Amino acid sequence: MESQLLSEPPLQRDETLRAIRDIASLLNANNDYYGLLNRLVSTICERLTWSRSAIMILDRAESLSRLVAFCDKDNVFDPQTVSWDLVSSPTLKVAESGVPLILTNAQNDERFPGYREFALRHDLDTIVLLPLSSTDQDGHEMVFSVASTQSVEMGEDALDFLLTISHLISIAVDKYKLFQAEQAVNNGLRALFESNTGLMDLVVGGCTFAELVEAVRRQLRLPFAVSDELSDSFIWSTHPANIEDLDKQMRRDAVDQMSRKLRDLILRQEMHNSPTTIKMELPCLKAEFDVIILPLLVSDQTVGGLALFPDKHRSGELDLLLAQGAQQAFSAYLMRMYAPWTQKTTAITSFFSYLFDGDWVSFDQIEGMAQRVGIDLSFPAHFVAVDLLPVIAESMALCHSIEAAARQIIPNCAAFYENQILFVYFPEPKRSGAKTISRLVEEIRSQVKWRTEVAVTVTCSTPCQSQFDFKQVRSHCMQVFRLSRMFQKTGYVTMSDFGSLAILVSALGDTAMTNFLNDVLSPIIEHDRKKNGSLLECAKAFLDNACRYQAAADALGIHVSTLRYRLKRLNELFLLDLENNEDDRFALSLALRIRQLRN
Missing domain, CATH: 3.30.70.600 (Ribosomal protein S10)
Structure with missing residues (x-):
């Protein structure tokens, strides 16, 4: 049997206003979610001529249409009928089309077998289903329905009225979800404050690093690892899920590899006091992880880090705020641990600076200072x-x-x-x-x-x-x-790695040495580069072979006349007369030796 819109006498004005007023009064109700839905459908049954009213959700994951609120004026309710196959249910058609559906003579409508069976069991004749513009707390689409054991002729005014009711129900659901979200934020902020206070109390109370990690683990929903570089320790709370699922040996290898990578990131990443999100590859798993690194700072220096593994389905801003509270607690702990060490190191530095300066009066004085700083x-x-x-x-x-x-x-x-x-x-x-x-x-x-x-x-x-x-x-x-x-x-x-020449040259200073190399070698190197020449190679071979023409030519694999020509070009271009001027030979030889030492 087809659904259709039939003419029906309009509702009396007083009844209409009273029904709308009662439903509207529930818009600010903040009781439990299912209590709110059941009060809505009960009010509809009480104020209108319909004998039954219900709200369903579309559970697409399970392919079911589920009953979440129900009212029956005759108190006839079958607890076995709480869900229907989604594909054969009219709720799917209503939710996807966004258009109301009217089933007249529902007991004979074969399009929706589950609803037909329900109508037969409860002696229902007319059923109207309307889409709701809101979703439930889990994001499921929602459909509102009314039903009657009598044949009801639906007119335009009556349908508009039911659409108004469905709109009010959607507003009520959305307001309840908003209220719950605000409550969750308030509860989260309260928990955040209590968490931060509790963690700081632990630090002030002198807890161990492991005890602080355990306290953070109980509050953070995310897997994390924390590094304390001052004591060279690295502790995991729990591992990311795809590591936990591995066998024992593979899990150990993956954790070792990830621990090294995380410590490298913490130590080498340019970080300030704000979270840094990075991608970390793990070759042994052929996997990639999103990691949030929060540096642990003492005196503006990174002395550790807190690494979080976010879950896009579970983690949110509150988790990050909780993690930042943990970051402050860990930093405070490391500051507490660092203070005695830095005082001692400062004293040791001052002692050795005094010792290096050589301005002390007697060895007894030095020995007394050494004992005081533990040297x-x-x-x-x-x-x-x-x-x-x-x-x-x-x-x-x-x-x-x-x-x-x-x-x-x-x-x-x-x-x-x-x-x-x-x-x-x-x-x-x-x-x-x-x-x-x-x-x-x-x-x-x-x-x-x-x-x-x-x-x-x-x-x-x-x-x-x-x-x-x-x-x-x-x-x-x-x-x-x-x-x-x-x-x-x-x-x-x-010192033995340099030799006497290097020690002698070092007395010139780095600037003077660099200028000397630039004056002697750079013009020749630049010429050879541009002309694809080998003047410097010929000059070096000539010097290395004690200025003997034949020996140098043999070493280069060229004719002696070619060698003589290139030496002549050196003199013409750079005023380096290696054949006749001893000073020029010494200067070039020294420059080549210094370059060799530098390389």
Whole structure:
């Protein structure tokens, strides 16, 4: 049987206004969601001539039309009939078309078998279904219906009235959802305040790092990891879901790889005190993760980081606010841990600066100062020095981690900065001294390389045999670094790597040396580049073979006359007479040697 619009006598004005007033009074109701829906359909049954009223949702995931609110004037309700197959239900047609559907003589309408069976069971004749413009709390589409055991002829006014009712129901649902959202925000902000206060109370109360991580884990819904570079620790709360699903060995490998990548990101990323969202690839899983990094700062230096793994279905602004509260708590914890260490390091730095200056009065005075700052002044003693000036700024996390790593090898060592040089001081080990010192140097190089990802210069001082050697040892380290910068050497470097010529040239200074190379070599190099020539190669071969023509020509694989011509061109173009002028030969030879040292 087809649906149709039939003429019906209009509702009396008083009844209409009373029904609208009662439904409108529910617009500001803030009781529970299903209580609100049931009050709406009950009011419709009480004030109108319809014997039944209901609200359904479209559960597309389960392919069902579900009954969520129902009223029956005759108190006849079949609890077994709470859902229908969505495809064969009229609710799907109403929701997708956005147009009301009127079923007259519903007991004989074969288009919707589930509804026909329902109409037969409850002796229903006329059913009207209207779309609602709102969705429920989970985003499901909604349909409102009324039904009667009598045949009802629907006129235009009666349908308009039901459309008005459906519009009021939609407003009521939307207002309730808005109220609930506001309540959720208020509750979230209250929880955020309590969370931040609770975390800070833990920090002030002297909790351990693991206890603070556990407290944050209970409050954050997202997987996270936190890094404490001052104590060289890295802790996970839980792992992202696609890692948790792996078998034990693969999960261990994935976590190890991800931990290293996260620590690299935290240490090397240019970050301020704001969250940074990045993509992180994990080759072992062939997967990519969104990661939010919140740096942990102490005195404007990154000393750790909080890494969050957001879930687009679960995480929101409140989660980020909770994470920022956790970030503040972790930073406060690290500041509490850092304060005693930085006081001690400042005292050690002042002590060694005083010792390096050599202005002290007596060794007893020096020894007393050493005892107060916890320095073992046993002799002989050494320094391992790292030149950070060309590449990075001083980092307390780097200094702290290097000292911690060094103490695993030599327990009574101490690390400090002076003028962008990181020094590690230690008395000479009593057993296997050279081997232990070599291990220490390699460990320091490894730490610096891993944490900075730059090539730096490291050197080990000559031994300090007495208190009078400290000033000279410091000068020795500084000279190694000056030569390294001048000749662009990195890695582990000692004075023997340069030779007497380099030491002699270094007295000129880097600017004078660079100007000398530019004056002598640059014009020849530029000429060869433009003309695709080999004048400099010929000149070097001539000098390397003690200015012997045949030997130089043989080394170059050219005729002697060709060599003589090129030497003549050198003199014509650049006033370098290598055949007759000893000063010119010395200047070019020196320039070539300096360039070799720099390379």
